Amino acid sequence: MNAGRLHVHELHACADPECLGKVHDLLALIWETSPDVSALDRAMFETAVIEIAANIVRHGSEEGSTFCNLILEVYPDRLDARFKDDGQIAHVDLDAAAMPDDFAESGRGLAMAKAAVDVLTYRRHNNDNYWTLSRTRTAT
Amino acid sequence: MKFDVEPSGRDGAVIHANGRLNLVSAPALKNLVTGIVHDEGRHNLVVDLAETDFMDSTGLGALISGLKTARAAGGDLRIACAGKQVMMVLQLTSMDRILQPHETIEECYE
Numbered sequence: 001m002n003a004g005r006l007h008v009h010e011l012h013a014c015a016d017p018e019c020l021g022k023v024h025d026l027l028a029l030i031w032e033t034s035p036d037v038s039a040l041d042r043a044m045f046e047t048a049v050i051e052i053a054a055n056i057v058r059h060g061s062e063e064g065s066t067f068c069n070l071i072l073e074v075y076p077d078r079l080d081a082r083f084k085d086d087g088q089i090a091h092v093d094l095d096a097a098a099m100p101d102d103f104a105e106s107g108r109g110l111a112m113a114k115a116a117v118d119v120l121t122y123r124r125h126n127n128d129n130y131w132t133l134s135r136t137r138t139a140t
Numbered sequence: 141m142k143f144d145v146e147p148s149g150r151d152g153a154v155i156h157a158n159g160r161l162n163l164v165s166a167p168a169l170k171n172l173v174t175g176i177v178h179d180e181g182r183h184n185l186v187v188d189l190a191e192t193d194f195m196d197s198t199g200l201g202a203l204i205s206g207l208k209t210a211r212a213a214g215g216d217l218r219i220a221c222a223g224k225q226v227m228m229v230l231q232l233t234s235m236d237r238i239l240q241p242h243e244t245i246e247e248c249y250e
Contacts, residue, residue: 017164024160024194040228044228046194047196047228050196054162054163054196054197054198099234102235102238103204103238104201105201105204106197106198108197109197112229
């Protein structure tokens with residue numbers, strides 16, 4: 001599954017608003033170690049990863065802290081992200097996620113993430129949430 | 141994220157947004173716009189995004205909120221100097237039709 005992987009970076013953090021800065025920092029680190037990833041791929045992947053991270057922060061546990069693990073991987077042909085968190089179940093329908101009305105102030109996050117990557121999945125297993133994202137890299 | 145407000149003319153203001161416009165900073169921008177429009181009576185606003193490194197959906201929501209607040213007061217909110225990631229978010233959401241990006245602050249007042 002990890003064949004051909006060029007770089008991997010991992011973060012384990014409390015899923016609070018401060019954690020978003022840590023995710024940005026981890027992404028900056030991965031771009032530093034993989035300078036050949038195009039600007040478009042970086043922007044699209046980062047946008048999708050941050051939207052899912054923000055979703056996890058917003059819908060955390062009812063019983064205190066939510067812990068989140070994030071793995072970012074660079075492959076020659078794609079960028080992958082895997083989140084695992086112990087927050088509340090995310091009641092999402094990714095197939096139905098769509099942009100809301102023009103003047104809506106919220107509700108775009110999942111639709112944006114879905115549009116920015118090629119694969120976006122969510123599953124609940126043993127009281128944990130698992131999100132996977134994958135973007136096929138554009139030719140440079 | 142840091143916001144600097146520069147009054148412009150009789151009823152305008154430019155908000156310079158420096159940093160990441162996201163879940164953490166979006167409420168502050170929303171409140172800032174409400175204060176400028178309702179308390180200072182400045183309803184023609186420009187948000188200068190030249191130093192905005194990143195914008196997520198909540199940041200976009202704050203801009204839409206500001207646009208609605210400004211228009212309800214008889215003014216407008218325009219955006220200038222958006223970088224590549226911000227432009228990508230506007231295009232991905234088709235919100236560049238509503239929040240048309242301008243290349244310069246001056247262009248927003250034309």
